[in-house]
Amino acid sequence: MTQNAKISLALVFLVILGGITFFSLESGPASSEVAENPELVRADSHMLSTAEDDRVNLVEFLDFECEACLAQFPTMERIREEYAGRINFAIRYFPLPGHSNSENAAKAVEAASKQGAFEEMYVKMYETQGEWGESQDSKADLFVEFARELGLDERQFLNDVNDPKTAERVAKDQADGNALGVQGTPTIFLNGEELPSLPSYEMLSEKIDALLEEK
Amino acid sequence: MSTEPSLAEIGGRGAAADSARFLGRAIGVIIALASLVAFAAAVILMVEKLMLINDPGYVPSCSINPILSCGSIMESDQAEAFGFPNPLLGIVGFGTLAIAGASVALGVKFPRRAWLAIQAAVSFAFLFVCWLIFQSLYRIEALCPYCMVVWVAVFALFTYVTLFNLSSGNIRTPASLKPALEMAVRYHGVILTVGLLAVVLLIAEAFWDYWRTLP
Numbered sequence: 001m002t003q004n005a006k007i008s009l010a011l012v013f014l015v016i017l018g019g020i021t022f023f024s025l026e027s028g029p030a031s032s033e034v035a036e037n038p039e040l041v042r043a044d045s046h047m048l049s050t051a052e053d054d055r056v057n058l059v060e061f062l063d064f065e066c067e068a069c070l071a072q073f074p075t076m077e078r079i080r081e082e083y084a085g086r087i088n089f090a091i092r093y094f095p096l097p098g099h100s101n102s103e104n105a106a107k108a109v110e111a112a113s114k115q116g117a118f119e120e121m122y123v124k125m126y127e128t129q130g131e132w133g134e135s136q137d138s139k140a141d142l143f144v145e146f147a148r149e150l151g152l153d154e155r156q157f158l159n160d161v162n163d164p165k166t167a168e169r170v171a172k173d174q175a176d177g178n179a180l181g182v183q184g185t186p187t188i189f190l191n192g193e194e195l196p197s198l199p200s201y202e203m204l205s206e207k208i209d210a211l212l213e214e215k
Numbered sequence: 216m217s218t219e220p221s222l223a224e225i226g227g228r229g230a231a232a233d234s235a236r237f238l239g240r241a242i243g244v245i246i247a248l249a250s251l252v253a254f255a256a257a258v259i260l261m262v263e264k265l266m267l268i269n270d271p272g273y274v275p276s277c278s279i280n281p282i283l284s285c286g287s288i289m290e291s292d293q294a295e296a297f298g299f300p301n302p303l304l305g306i307v308g309f310g311t312l313a314i315a316g317a318s319v320a321l322g323v324k325f326p327r328r329a330w331l332a333i334q335a336a337v338s339f340a341f342l343f344v345c346w347l348i349f350q351s352l353y354r355i356e357a358l359c360p361y362c363m364v365v366w367v368a369v370f371a372l373f374t375y376v377t378l379f380n381l382s383s384g385n386i387r388t389p390a391s392l393k394p395a396l397e398m399a400v401r402y403h404g405v406i407l408t409v410g411l412l413a414v415v416l417l418i419a420e421a422f423w424d425y426w427r428t429l430p
Contacts, residue, residue: 004234004401008408013410019419056350067286071274098282098356130271134287171300184280 007020032100040189041090044169046118048080049089055192056087056211058204061177063185064105064125065133068198071184073126075201083208084165091122094185101132108143111160115152124150150203156199231397233421235382242379244333246316246333246372250309253368254362257305260344263361264289264300277360282422288359296343305365308336330385334376341373348414352421367411374407 023029038060047063060076062069076167093110105125112121124146132139140161148159177187181194188195190207249326263275269290277285288294294301313331325333344366351358380386382400399406 003230004404007402008404011405011408011412014417066286069274070273134290137414 025075028032034175034179035136036200037086038176040176040180040192041088041092042172042176043092045092045173046088046113046122047088048119049084049087051086051088054088055214056208057189058081058087058089058208059092059188059189060090061092061173061180061182061185061187063094063096063099063173064100064109064122065099065102066096066185067133068184069127070126070129070133072188072198073150075199075204076186078201079204079208082205086212087208088131090119092177093168093170094182094187095174096185099133100136103167103170104138104140104143107161108140108146108157110166110169111157111163112147113150114160115156117147119152121146125142130208231305231401232394234403235397236400238379238382238403242375243316243319243321245375247313247320249368249371249375250313250316251342253365253372254303254309254313256364256368257309258303260285260289260361261300261302261306264294264302279360282358283360284357284363285356288351288362291350291355293347293355296346301347308340311367312336323367327385330358330383334380334386337369337372337376340369344369348417353415356421358359358418366414370410370414371407374410375403378403378406394405 020043041057045059046168058079060072061085062072076089079087083089093106109118109121109125109201128146130210132142143161144154144158184197186198188199190204190209195207263285264276266273267275267286273396275289277283278287297304312315312333315329347362348366351362377386378400381396388396413425
């Protein structure tokens, strides 16, 4: 081997080695916290559908600014409609650090939920994602406008958005997600099992039907 | 000639001359291969872009997770730096370069002016790619796998075309720089490796928080 090739290879190995060392030293979830006893669904988790029994538990970790989540949204709406009242379907916040308004959007939805408008704001966020997603500027004002359009009390909404408890509530969902190994969004769990990325309606309904027919 | 051997002489004059001959023989193949790879990536990107234009809900094949996401890149303003989709530039540019490279590989002798034109083209490509890397890492905050293929190809094109033009005299260098140039030609692979590793390190640093969340 020529010296040229030797040195090049040595450099590559050096960087890989350095990377691995650095990685193992620092590894561990980035976003601040990991829940100690992670739960897929908590008492305060927002449910899009609630069943009388516990046969089917669908949980989606999502980010309102994520395009893949938007792509998944119609499927999840169809599932929600089709299985309303027959399955438990929980939404968990998992704002991703790469998006500028993920956190703002999650807080806006949480604040709306305080006035009983979780569902409406959840739908609104995805319907309007094209208008505000991928922007580098804060869209908090636009979200207040959404609240107004939904007929929410604006002052109350603003209070709730700015309440540190709202941010904590979002962070708590995220900590559960981190602990459960959620890496991106949407991540969907069906009865505790993580589904492959972006499951189709057919795949979801097939699995849910099978679970509903059991016993 | 000084009595102290220059670095290039430690391995013998022959090694430096060998490297220069290697460059002269391989430059056509290198240009053809790198351009073909970049050309293929540009074609794929253009096709994905067209799909996205036809169907705004389309999720490009390379939108794998929040960081590896062509979707957010392709929808950015930077993806149309000159008012038309960047891949168009790549298809024309890399296509032409691939033909030029193949001609050289097949024994066509290009005049100095043609080599300077190729130098201008790859220099422009290199600067443009550096700008795109910066935009991708620090402005859009996502990576697009096909674009990264182009980055690598352009780094290789720029390194080898520049070294070839310098060592073959197409670009004249003062005699005082000759030893440095010989070193550079001998360690052509090291130069390219260092360039690419620098980008790898920038990526690792820019998305460190995200990589850390992976188990």
